[in-house]
Amino acid sequence: MATQQIVVPKYAHTPGLTRLAYSVDGTALLTVGSNRLIRKFTVDSEDEPYSIEHHENDILGVATSRTHFATCSEDGTASLFSMRTNEMESMLVRQSLPIRDIAFSPDGQWVAIAGDETTVKLVNTNDITRIITLPAHRQGVKHVSFHPNGALLATSSADGAIRIFSISSEEPELVKIIEGLSPSVELSDDTSSKVAWHPDGRAFATQNKTRDIITISRGTWSIERSFASGHMGPINDFAWSPNGAYLATAGSDGKILIWDTQTQNIIDKYSYKNVLCVQWHPNQNSLSFTTNQGQMYTLPNIIPAKLDPPFGKSIYPAPLIKDPDSGVSAVRLGEITGDDTAGFGKPYARLPLGSDHDHEYGISELDERNWIDDDDGAGYIPDLVADNGSIDSPGVGRKRGHSFVDDFASNKRRFVSIIKKMQHEPFQPGSTPWKNGRRYLALNSVGYIWTVEQDMHNTVTVSFFDRGLNREYHFTDHFLYDKASLTEHAALFANSGSDGQNSRVFFREHGSLQDSWDLTFHGEGITSIALSATTAVVCSSKGYVRVFNLQGSPIRIYRQSMNSVVCCASWQDFVMIVRNQGDGSGGLVYSIENVKYDETFQKNDVVDVPFDSQLTSLFFSDDGDPCIYDSDGVLLVLMHWRSPLQAKWVPLLDTKAMGRNNPDESFWPLGIIQSKFNCIILKGGEKYPYIPLPISSELDIKIPIYSDTSKVNKTDDKEGSNNSGPDTLELEEQYLRDNVLLQLYKDSALSASGGGGGEDGLEDDQKDEISRRELGIDKTVLQLLHIACRTGQHGKAYGLVSMIYKQQALEAANKIAQRYQMTALAEKINRELEKRLF
Incomplete structure (x- = not known):
């Protein structure tokens, strides 16, 4: 690393937000700030900058x-100002909310303007x-950025979503939405x-949630x-060098890094x-930046x-994993973006827009449930075994010309083979197969x-x-671990002990090996681990x-x-074990234990x-409720699992019923957070995430009340209609x-309080x-009641009244009934109010 340069700053503005931009030819440097001044510096000159007073409030951006x-x-x-005369030529936009960012198209013919308004x-x-x-x-827009050829515009909104628009015509088209990648930020942050x-x-850079x-x-x-592990806090700004060979990043940790x-x-x-802001000089070996x-x-x-x-006039290729231009030090600038007079929407030139990534694992995957070993040469017919592994007809797995009864009587081991095929193989949640010598x-x-x-x-x-x-860390693995479990504080590794080798587990805390421990098991393999x-x-x-404590001492x-263990999971002192049912049905059972107090909550359910x-x-x-995800794309949570014989699986989301209309799309679960x-x-x-890791996403929970809502009668919610409209379904x-989430919260709260005295003990x-949650549910019920009353659905309105939690909501329901002159309903609500008062 070079010795820190001693540079004398220029005090361009008063303390506060500051931004800067070089002129295209590099002869001028403009800064703006909280003192409402535009300062225009002449590069390589000690003369005082030219100052322009124009705006009535803090200036937030310059281009x-x-x-x-x-x-x-x-x-x-x-x-808009003239670069030559410094005079204002026009007011581009005036709106009621602040404007946060502004950008010119490469040909200078258009200006993109973004701010607290959502457009x-x-x-x-x-x-x-x-x-x-x-x-x-959905929310205000903090940043806008033109593609070098001017045909695309990227926007970054406060909710963290990145949108890519095609603007090659005056009817812009949304090309892509990328969510769950960038952090949600305050517009003024x-x-x-x-x-x-x-x-x-061919690529763009952005900051992800891990800074x-x-x-x-x-x-x-x-x-x-990924330009990773450089800063210890959020990144305030970053910029590519003009030739694309370097990246400058400025962080809130007080560091500027050159990559x-x-x-x-x-x-x-x-x-x-x-x-707050960094920018490279367009044709000199220098970097300028402003501070708060x-x-x-x-x-x-x-x-x-x-x-x-x-x-210079050559630029280095964007850092792509599979780069067709790898090995070429630089390419001519004109071959990629065209000259800088390219018009609005000029087609992209020589280099391809993206790499041809091979996302295939190259692994031949057989569904063994659909096969019976023909080890005696008798001619078994594999496609007669049901995909679900069940024996559903007398002819399943039969020899040609023989009945199932004859085969079963003479081939007991064949039946055992069928049963074994119907067992679920053990797996480690969150792990993937090998691909190109790598795996999760x-x-x-x-x-x-x-x-x-x-x-x-x-x-x-x-x-x-x-x-x-x-911080990310690495180590050399001589034991060839094939299982791992990860928490915020530590990691647990295991070698399953296949091929006659002893199995081994290894525990280590993040950032320290001082309290790590390992154990070797002789004569038995490891099927699943959890931390x-x-x-x-x-x-x-x-x-x-x-079960061990985190210091390696056995506690249970x-x-x-x-019956063989298929997988396991743990949360605090609770351990959940999933096993094969053992009766040949191909089913699974689970048990939940509190290992600290040696209590069994659920057993073989x-x-x-x-x-x-x-x-x-x-x-x-994240709140401590057991969840499963199956190959049909259904996410389920176990409700009331702390109460024996009361646990039930509730579907939270059916990913195939979300209306995404992409049959080749699947979802890899990471967890449920908030x-x-x-x-x-x-x-x-794809069935598994590949390396490097794709972008993670957050999907709203949506309980699949109807298997296909498109088939539910969705007539408009008009006066006199007795059908449920789309608003009603939602x-x-x-x-x-909301009721499911409320019950999960109540169960957790009651458990944390010891359960004594019910809700009074909370x-x-x-x-x-x-x-607060009950009040939110009541608001939803009142909306449903309003629709039912307006559309004359008397029976539905009666049923909705019994679903209300709060007295004030009942009083609001009474007003709705009176408004639509449903006197019988109003009387029922009054009786319900009296009942709750006494």
Whole structure:
């Protein structure tokens, strides 16, 4: 690393938000700030900058083209100025809410304007009456960025969503929405969620939720590379060098880092606090930045002389995993983006838009449930075994010309073979098969553990979605671990002990080996492991469940049955074990124990997975409720699991009924966090996440009341209609969903309080939360009641009244009944009110 340069700052503005932009030719540097001034510096000159007073409030953004510069302000205005005369030429937009960002198209003919309003406007610089309005976003928009060829525009809204619009015509088209990648931010926050297109246009950079910069392929919209573990806090700004060979990032941790884009390694770092905006000089080896103290710095000779300078007419390829241009040091700028006079929507030139990624695992996968071994040469017919592994007809698995009874009598071991085929094989939740010498050992809402196959060992990497919580680490794995479980504080690894080898488990805390421990098991394999905040669980091929504390001391060992363990999960002191049912039906059963107090909550109850489906994941939600996910794409939660004989599986989401209309799409569960299904969406028929990890997504829970809502009568909710309209279906789903979540919360709260005294024994904040949720449910019921009364559905209205929790909601229901002159309903509500009063 180079010695820190001593640079004298220029005090361009008073303390507060500051932004800067170079002119296209690099002769001028413009800054804006909270003192409502536009300062125009002449590069390489000590002269005082030219100052322009125009806006009535803080100036939040500045952008430049060859002939103009534009600014936007908290006062809701965006203005266009002549670069030559510094005079304002036009007011581009005036609106009531602040404008946060502004950007010129590459040809300078259009200006994109974004702010607290949910729409983005494109204004023509030659005719400001020509305005293109992009479709509304869910929240205000913080950043806008043009693709180098001008045909695409990226927007970043406050909810973290990135939208890519095609603007090659004056009717913009939404090309892609990327959600769950960038952090949700306040519009006034310093943290950046912008999109920065690489100069060659084949990828863009953005900040993810773990405070790393990642690149997204323009061709596949998938994550390509990561500039990771550089900053200890959020990143306030970042910028590609003009030739695309370097990336500058400025963090809230007081560091500016310079990265090599091809290796993603840091080549230099600088310590400057409160940096808000960074920008490379377009044709000199220097970097300028501003701080929240109103200072403006310029670092000369930012790239060492022994390396290529960050400017010139050639640009390096974007950092892609499978780059057709790998091995080529640089390509001509004109071959990629065309000249800088390219018009609005000029077609993309020579280089392909994206890499041709091979997402196939290359693994031949046979569904063994559909095969019977023909080991005696008798000619078994495999396709007569049902896909679900059940024996559903006398002819199943028969020899040609023989009845099933004859075959069964003479081939008992054949029947045993069938039964074994119907057993679920053990699996480790969150793990994937090998692909190209790599696989995930664990993958959940905390992070992921992946391993790379070497000649004599493996290399294991432990990564986290929240890099502020833990730093990524690696180690050499000589024991060839094939299972892992990950929590926020530690990781548990296991070698299953196949091929006659002893099995082994290894525990280590993140960031320290001081308290790590390992155990070897002789003569038995390990089928599944689980780690929680208090326990480590190891299930063996002999049916034993061993439970250790986090210091490696055994605290429980038990074997509830000889049926084989399929998988396990743990949360705090609770351990859930899923086993084969053992009766040849192909079913699964589960048990839940509190190992701290040696209590059994549920024992050998059925796991509700259909016979023609497979259990693919088992985990506890963030709130501590057991969840399963099956191969049909259904997510279920176990309600009332703390009460013996009361547990039941409730579907929270059917991913195939979400109306996404993509038969090749599947979902890999990560967990349930704050009532959201955290998952990875797999495209193109993929069954497993590949490396590098695709973008994670958060899906709203939506209880599948009807298997196919498109077949439910959805006539308009008009006066006199007795049919449920689409609004009714949505409200009914919301009511059911909120009730399920309320019951889960009540169960958890009552358990935490010891259960004594029922809800009266809860803490005040728990009672307040229950009351708040009940009030929300009542609002939904009142909406349903309003529709029922308006459409004359008397019977439905009577039933809805009994679903109301609160007295004030009943009083509101009475007013609704009176409004629609439903006197009998009003009388029933009055009786219900009297009953609750006494």
